[in-house]
Amino acid sequence: MFVSLCLLNAAFLSNESVANTQDNTACVFIALVLHYSMLASFTWFFIQALHMYLWLIRQNVTITNYMRKITVLGWVCPAPIVVVIVSVGGYEAVILNMTESGKITQMCWITDFYIHYLVNISYYALVFILIVIIAIVQTRNRRAIDGKRKTFRKQLMMVLSLFLLFGLTWSVAFFSYGPMLIPLYYVFTVLNSVQGFFLFLYYYYIHNAAVGHFSDDPESTDFKTSIAHSSINVVENIYN
Template structure:
């Protein structure tokens, strides 16, 4: 059913879509139809295009054909089609098809204007029209959500188990023998253990629909994540002072970096919780299962705070990583041995160890765009959910080789820490 209304009131109607035919097009129709204007508007449902991408859909699943029994093209006063949606429109594109051959959409001759929940298509010709809507990226990852969640749950569970063993071994068996490098590593273990525990319990808390509990678990999850990032930074800073600067005297060194590691993230989460930034988020899967999570609901806060915070850490840790690897490789070349296979294996293990200690595995998130989005999600999930397990292996097998050679005296009670060592020996001790 078609309703004819005054052109001046086309935007004030309650219709979901409307067509405005300009006087120029009507005059052309009269000229070619013996003085009579002729207009036909047709609506076709379920017209599919085999070349249409998976992240696009036709608005209302409808194609509109307009004919006036005349050659209507190159109009100076364009034909307009207005579409009104219930929700705010993000991305849309007005397209047309000439009706010949296979259905191939083109944007030539049509302009798109979006204003809140209204889409206006302005076209200079008559043919078949439609509006292509771009689906959000979340729909692209929806088929993989359950698999990624399963991998994360398994990885976090395993990481918690082995991190707990490492903490038990440290506090009950090795605490008296620990040096500053080990103490920094243990603080990192605590933050990662808290992060994994908060993640595993997050969905269960969200399903209770208790707002207070949801805000609390989201706060703990966010705080422990930022704390982990901070300890990655501190780990790199300690390596820098030990290997690069050297001969540095710092008063109350451990006390200062401990305060930095645990206090620095606190103001961030306090500000977010004061603005009500933590709420329950609903995630849909293709199987119809609905998953809930307590997290940051505003994408701008997520990207500015989390990506910004980690980006600063990443820039510093990457710089230290490059400096250390370059220095170690240089020393290895100077002190070349006959067993080059063993040397290469040691260098590889050193690189992997530093990669984990500096939290560089989290940088995979920077590649979560375009065709790399799904592979990067899987790589990110595996590396970071199992990070605690990998660090336990490092602690158990390599701890004495790396941390045990640090020059700070574990038996010293002096409040001053003097980090000093010859350049060559310090580099050699990284992974000897």
């Protein structure tokens, strides 16, 4: 997920400069990289949520070639979408703004408005729905493990934290319209700028509170996920 987000940021920051070169091949390439890394980031949001569920909630999970499978899922799933769009010539320089002085602001992206929203919002919505399902299952499983009813506040904080960590802020950009367009873009920029910091804090507490891993070696004695007894309440504790 970190690699896909770094690739996304690098492609976005260099996009306008490439668009201004008027080199169509370079523009198509940077638009392809930008779109692919964005879809890959969404896919890894889902994989990280799934991994958290397997790591902290499920116990004694046996998955052969676990790392290989999630790597294929994270990097291969977005590829067919990008291939189809580039094959129909969907990536070109798009004019974002033109001032009275004639200065043009442009970037390399999907030229068709409907393809942009249909593909990206549909893909994001699918990932978001899957994360919602995982969050609901986690909440129910935590209640079963605790053997008592958790407070509404703790459940709500757990679910909201999961959403904020794994891509909820992207919905701000996708559903920005009308007079709230510019303010919501600022909100989107601020929230996504601190996403990496929140992920750092999250993984710091997780790795200090729980021990668990998946092995690619089915013969390894450590192949099954081992979770310390003290880590059973880690999901509840970090959201208190």
